[in-house]
Amino acid sequence: MNPGMKILGGRPKKHKNTGTGNRNLERNLLLLAGVYLLAGMMVLYLGLENGAGQVLIAGPAVTVAFFLVHLYWRWSGYRGDTLLLPVVAVLSATGLIFLFRLDPAYGQRQFIWLLISLLALVLTNRLLLDFRFLSDYKYLYALAGIIALILPIFFGTEQGGARSWLDFGVFHLQPSEFVKILVVLFLASYLAENRALLTAGTRSLGGIALPGPQEWIPLVAMWGISLLLLVFQKDLGTALIYFCTFLAMVYVATSRFLYTVFGLGLFTAGAATSYYLFDHVRTRVEIWLDPWSYIDTAGYQVTQSLFAIGSGGVLGTGLGQGYPNFIPAVHTDIIFSACCEELGLAGGAAIIVLFMIIVYRGLRTALQAKDDFAALAASGLTALLGLQAFIILAGVTRLLPLTGVTLPFMSYGGSSLVANFILLGLLLNISNEAQDSS
16 A cells, blocks of 8 residues: 555545645746856856857756746646756756856857757656556667667777767767666566565575576676676776666665675676776776875876865855866866865755755655556666766765766766756656556
């Protein structure tokens, strides 16, 4: 029985859900997000020498675009979570403001990709509203994902040390951003189908119930895919995201900590082997352990990131008053450090809290889901987004080795932005179904 329903006289009685059913809250929060975006753009307009006209167009256009999504949902009776879109709007607005501040050319391109991403969100809501059929094509997802990951190895171009991009002339595409969603859908379908066997096991070893070899295939396959990315694409961050998302979903499906420990052991063994075999992996680890010894060479990016975060203080230097352009690739990997320098500890903490809200609402959606597939898909999509944010935030603060992943909704990158809005759309569809049944 769903928690939002009460048996009264033998019949379920629906309760009004004020958290997600009422879109007035979403409207009010989007209004605040729009004011925030327009205020930031106005500050940039007053300080920019080049690209000021683009700023005046981008701010109002993005604000209107988010409100159009809200109006479409209100008109169609959509009941997805009302907090997720405003939170994403604030994160996207912050990223857009700082990209225009860093380089108006990047800001203009991000503006276009943001409009495309909002269109992708609406299409996902519309075309995949009844997402249940997605569980029937798990092996097609696996095949498409493998092909998409292999293509950049042979035909891709290298950026930031990772060979994970396909060049289409007009734009570059990073297939791994979309494969992450396919991986979650595949695992959600497979784990929902084999949950009983994975939980109870089919044989015993030393008194511990374990599944048979057939049930272990996804674990070994995911381990192999992670190492494939690590070795051939030099993409340590994406490999880590894939594998940690997989372990999180296995734990949600089975509640068996043994699988998580065993999976971490496999990944650790593979990572240790790669450390001794491949120079790029060894360099990343050595910079992480002691970036100051490489401050003039490979450690320059990390040290400049730490300098920027430290120089911001509690309230920051003010928008446009810092020196974030000293950080290499600040518009992609290190945009959080630029935010911390000019918005301070308060601004950086606010960004982290916003990501925590997304994770909380995503897990809440998983708990409200109607069946195993929906619950596992919501858990996997939430873990995917949360882990990506954690890994890059930990990298720029030297908690983990710095990897080349983007900060969701904020960093420059069309592939990442579109993929994350599709992810958001799927999560909202699961929430919509849960509310319809409550």
